[in-house]
Amino acid sequence: MDKGKIVDLEDRIPKLKEQRRRKANRRLIFMLFLFFTLIVVVAYVQSPLSHVKKITVVGNGMYSTAELINKTGLSNNTNIWKVKTQDVSAKLTSLPEIKKAIIKIHWPNTIIIQVQEHNRIAYLEKNKVYFPVMENGKIITDRKTNEISGNFPILFDFKEGAALNQMVTGLRNLPNEILNSISEIHYTPNKTDQYHISLFMNDGFEVSATLRTFSEKMVNYPSIISQLDPNKKGVIDLEVGSYFKAYDPQGEDKQVEKDKGNG
Template sequence: MSDKNIVSIEDRIPKLKQARKKKANRRLIFYLSIFFLLIAIIVYLQSPWSEIRSIEVSGNVFLTDEYIIDASGLKEGSNIWSMNKSSVVEQIEKDSVIEKASISRDFPRTVHIDVEEKSVLGYVKEGKDNYPVLSDGQIIQKNAKDFTSNAPLMIGFNEEQLTELTAEMMDIRPSIFNMISEIEWNDSDQEEMHITLYMSDGFLVKGKAEQIFDKLDYYPSIVSQLDAEDSGIIHIGVGVYFESFQNNEKEEVEMKDDETENE
């Protein structure tokens, strides 16, 4: 072996020392960076920059922003990172009007609350005031914003009957739901709920609530078989028949699937 290829220990030691020094420096820089980062985080968490500056609410129709914020328990000035999201959501969802809620932190100091309220299936009139009826039958009278809706007026129902009625109405197609202007309770000694629907096209629909809402998808096809200039009552039960106001005649009507309406 040639002497030129032999590296002496004396030549290697400075290089080894230099490599170790660089490695130690890199390690020191790494630990110092972690240390200062932790210091910065602690300072940030103790500073006003980590406090909630504003709380925004969206999705609410009936409940006011102030009411929802109060229900959440959040306060401006509290630490934005100490907020327990699941606990806040649970507090908000305790209100019977709220279907579900979610919460997020919007950088740098804003908390956003998004809520989904129960849907409106009608309204009741008390004096000059209109109060919405939600999908579980409850009437909203407090903490509500100004109410406007195309939902039908519900006449003559007590609270228990409203709960039963709205349960039957849950699956109505929007296109047909929007045609119902009023729903009236029919006085009856029978156990079943008998109602009358006042439709926007001028027809009335009568029968048991359960049977009406079970077959109401067929309404467009039923009306298409009637004289457009006639008016009267569509009786829905086991079958369907039409009672004309003009001549007091009754005629059976078929229930046909309307593919266009069901798309």
């Protein structure tokens, strides 16, 4: 046997004992660390330190911060570990003016609520008061006002449903220049067209149209009025083609051509 490979057992035993002792110490330290960590976590969860201390809301304009927080059901007594972000988001998006809500938890005790609201696209007149109409076709009945701020079309005789949805879609598709030129839109269905509407423009003209082709034909409005005498007001019929009839009985009817660039 090679003498270089012979190791004295007495020399090995102390080394093995030292290795085992170090391993046992490391295991003990880890267990103590885990034990105290669990104690700290349990104490934190059970103490007021884990309660929500601050709620920040960003992106809101139509709802106040207090209204949105109240809707979430969150408060300073809420344990932050029990906050379910999807549930909070669902509560907020159930509001007709809220399009999207993102909930973020910033440890140890802060909640950030970021909301995206539906755009207000018109107002509905009813009994001389006005209700906001949102881009999703919802009428906000709890936010009536006697005065309108901003340049929005006023809708008459509409209610939530297919006709209003088409009206809102048509308004969303219009360029701002044309949208801002509309003063009133009356829902005036008849025997031949249940989607007939009558528009009254800020420049004094009236437009007869159907919701089915409203937006695609209204884009030609600037071109159409450029061919008319601004001193002779009347009705621009956009239901079939483009036709102008003056209010003045002595005024002449006029066939109006579309701008060739718009088809």
